[in-house]
Amino acid sequence: MRPHVAFLHRLAWRFTGSVVDAEDLVQDVLLKLYPRGEELARIDQLRPWLAKVLYRQYVDFVRQRARSPVSGPAEDEQGDGDSLDAMAAVEEGPDGHAERGEWRERILAALGQLNPEQRAVVAMHDVEGYSLEELEPILQAPLGTLKSRLHRARQRLRALLGMEPFAAGERVRR
């Protein structure tokens, strides 16, 4: 597992935006997988498989955190219809980020305002470079769902970053 820890950590950080949460997620995955060493050795494409396990752990993490007394679920008004869409991050609004100079900080802040599923698909597709077809088994969603999820996520990112909407009156949907 050692060669894959950095990979898992990177993905976990892209999902959560937090080093602490990323380390917790990776630790949970390692605890879960360590007893299954023989099974792992038989898997040809281990990284996509690990990414899938990590994503499921992330989903559990988000769900359980949403039930905790501190970080209750926030509502996402127009999600994909999936359960996690009801657990969007707390909104800050784009204005609070408008003054940030660095693109990186602005983008990270905008990513933090996506709901967990949108964030995951952007992280895997637009940042890590996975194709939507590759993401179907990892994120466990059909291609059409992933496409629409990605489209909405990008729309929202552009809006949060104050970017130009398309002329057709691109509606900013969360």
Next chain:
Amino acid sequence: MDCRLFALQVDDWLDGRLNAADGQSMQLHLDSCSCCCSGYHDAKELRAQLRMLPAPALTPGFAERALAKAAAPVAAGRIGHRAVLGMALAASLVLGLGVAVILFAVRPEPVHTVVLTAWQPESVRLMFNAARPLLGATLSLSLPENVEIVGYGDRRELSWKTDLREGSNLLQLPLVMHGPAGGELVARLSLGASSKTFRLKIEVRRADGAGALPALRASV
């Protein structure tokens, strides 16, 4: 091609998912529409920025520590980074516990149940929030018959000395239930003549996934 169709297809175009003819239509529209041109360049810019987004390097030693915990889950204290813990219970020591998630103690009323899936290792975390450093404390665990700390086989009693730093200290236990019956985990924290016992009810997760909230908090 109109602006509406352009907006609908621009993601596919940038992702290389349009055929040549549709791509040509997109290009023709782009060349003649300044409004869509602006949005298009922003979309391209966003994509480029996302692709270059760096990720932080691993914390030095994290991989080794994480693998060591996974290989031999020794109850080693994890030093806290959860400042929220101290807010409501600053003068007390708090034991928080959750399954595969950290739960933060803010409200004083304790919950004394976690839910595990039978035969599946799950990470249970005990969070201690110490108002002051507790050096040389003894932590003892007593497990119910059908619950095992992964890697510890039949051992149901564990005890060790540990130091708690001021603030949050996280202790992670990989537990597995061997069967459908739950039980009670007892944790006892002692320092000198003082001690505190925490009791945690462990329930099995039902087939429908329902069960009590996976949390326990108690204070001393």
